[in-house]
Amino acid sequence: MSRDPRDTLRVVGGATLDRVDADAVRDAAGHLDAAAASLRSAAWDCSEAGRALERAVWTPAPWGEADPARPARLRRAGTLAGDTAGALGARAAVCTTLADRLRRAAGLYTHAESLAEQAVGAGVTVVAGAVGLGVTGFLRSPAGLPALLTGAAGLVVLSAAAPDPDMPRPAPPPSPSPAEDGDRGGWLLRTAAPFVDEALAGAGVGVALAAPDLAAGDLSVTGGARVLSAAVSAVLGSRPVHVDLVEPGEFDTGPPAGDHRPLADVEEALARTADLYPHGSGVPGRPTPGAPPGTVAVQEVVRADGSSSWTVLIPGTQALLSPANPFDVDTDLDLMAHRSADVADGVVQALADAGARPDEPVVLVGHSLGGIAAVALASSPAFRRRHRVGGVVTAGAPTATFRTPPGVPVLHLETTEELVSPLDGRSSTENPATADRVTVGRDLADSDDPVDRSASGGVATAHSVATHLRTLEHARALDSVQVAGVVGRIDRLLDGDRAETRYYRVRRG
CATH class of the missing domain: 1.10.287 (Helix Hairpins)
Structure with a gap:
């Protein structure tokens, strides 16, 4: 209904x-x-x-x-x-x-789920755990290791053979119209989506059980991510991370609009984060700047009293495995494993180059991989020794395994059908809940809005920044006290009298 x-x-x-x-x-x-x-x-x-x-x-x-x-x-x-x-x-x-x-x-x-759903969820967890255990056990066997190396090498070759990431990428095809909703297998996504968190939870435990040494004894999705991260790192090795200032001419159509205007609110911060994708934001009404791959934005906002705050905008995954662009699955695994990650290192370097001082608050805004990086940095004692975290905003990111510091306003936006937020084995209702940390989750398939129904039929549309912006719009309209509390505190740090935005390309090599 x-x-x-x-x-x-x-x-x-x-x-x-x-x-x-x-x-x-x-x-x-x-x-x-x-x-x-x-x-x-x-x-x-x-x-x-x-x-x-x-x-x-x-x-x-x-x-x-x-x-x-x-x-x-x-x-x-x-x-x-x-x-x-x-x-x-x-x-x-x-x-x-x-x-x-x-x-x-x-x-x-x-009993938020029916007894039937609970039974199915439990079954999915057990089956996924058995699969994860079996696959990882095979890969660690004498026959499995060559298979792992061959597969990883194949991924590297495919990535190297892919079009040059510096070349402009065509805009994605338009989303299906509401009339097309459900005509292409969207029903399967809507049916399976509620059980993805259980499936990932079981798979993570199974992978960790098969390689407890690599999982460091952590029998969870985090432990499973450690196993996979270690396997990929063993093949690809470690590469240094650098940041380069992006000049205006390096954008296909010029820097994003309003880059010298303060971010007035969380919505604008998310929309400008989406602008950093090479293929454009996908947010209706916004231009496609064509940012270089691996670009992050660092904005300094100055107020009349001379005080400054900073905002870092971090987009999501842009490649499978890339020798140059760290916005890839390798970094996703590192972040999920709570390991040092290239994108997080790049953000630290970008803030240092921009001149952010330890006493000036930093708001971290990220979509997908960028959201994991944002909450990982906020949870890192090493990062907090260098910078004062003022707030965190994530959209479509699995963040439940991280613990953010008390006193820092945090907002998470998630949808069931995107299949990305539950990659940590947790649904939106299982995210940590404190006075400072709020998660807004939504089942798009239950909405009577035809745009939501259409978005629920595809992972890309359900995961898009545009969809998460609609979720925030509905939460604002609902006058949610919890949402207004954290968003209002973050909004105050984003606004100011004048701003300067610098763009940095994070690269490996």
Whole structure:
């Protein structure tokens, strides 16, 4: 059943609301039941008092007493008693209704999935774990190692044979129209998407179990990523990372519009992050600058009082395996494994070259791989010794395994159908939730917006920055206290009186 897009939002974390404690909700329902029982008892007593007063009207007055107004007063008192009984009974009914609704809500939070979905999810986890264990065990066998080396070499050859990454890339084909929604297998994506986190969780455990030494004993998706990262690094080796200042003429059509204007809000920061892709942002109404591969943006915002803050915009994966561009799967694995990653090193170098000082706050904004890099840097004590983290914004990034520092506002935007955010084996509701860290998740397939429905039929469209911007738009329109809290704190760091944006190309070699 389709719903209003705002009804598809799942907001986790924030200053006012934290994760729901289902037991506490049930306790509250119990208190309401007790209150309803007390109110019903009081209503009964009032009813009995009213009936007694009515009988007293017809009872002769004691001998010697003569009060002609006595019957009228008794009738009035009886009426008041009856009215009070009715009001108390109504309040008892309201308490009972609220108690039932609280219990229903507790049940929804406790059993967000149906029993059938839970059973399927458990099965997917077990099967994926067995597959991960078997495949990794084979690759570590005498026959498997040559297969691994041959496969990795083949990937390198394919990457080298691919078109020159410096050449302009054509714009992606337009998204299917709403009329085409579901005609090309989108139903399969929508059906499988809710179980991707379980599948990845199981696969990660299986891979880590097959190579516990490489996983450093971590039987999780992070441990599995360590195994894969170590395998790829053994083939490709280590390469130094450099950053070069990108000149305006290196963009296909010139630097992104507004690069000397402060980023007014989180939406603008995300849109400009999408501009850094060589093939353009995919955000409707925005030009295609044609940034060189591996480009990040560093903006300094200066205010009237002379204070500065910085914003780093980091795009996502741009290659499978590349000898020159670190925005590839090799870096994805390094970041997921919590290892030193080339893109993160490039961001550190870019900030140093731009002149960011340790006391000036830095906001890290990233999409996909860039989002993992942003939250990894914010979680890194070494990075925080060099820079004061002012805020983090991620869109379509698996970030649940990282712990961000308290006091830093963090916003995560995720969709179920993109299949990227759950790569850490966690759904959006399982992300860490604190007063400073908020995740906004959404099931696009449940939305009655035809644009959302169309986007839910393809991983690329579900994962696009444009889709995540719509999610943030709906969260803003919903007046979510949690979202407004963290976004407002980040917005204040993005805005200022004047700005200067520098573009850096991060490269290997």
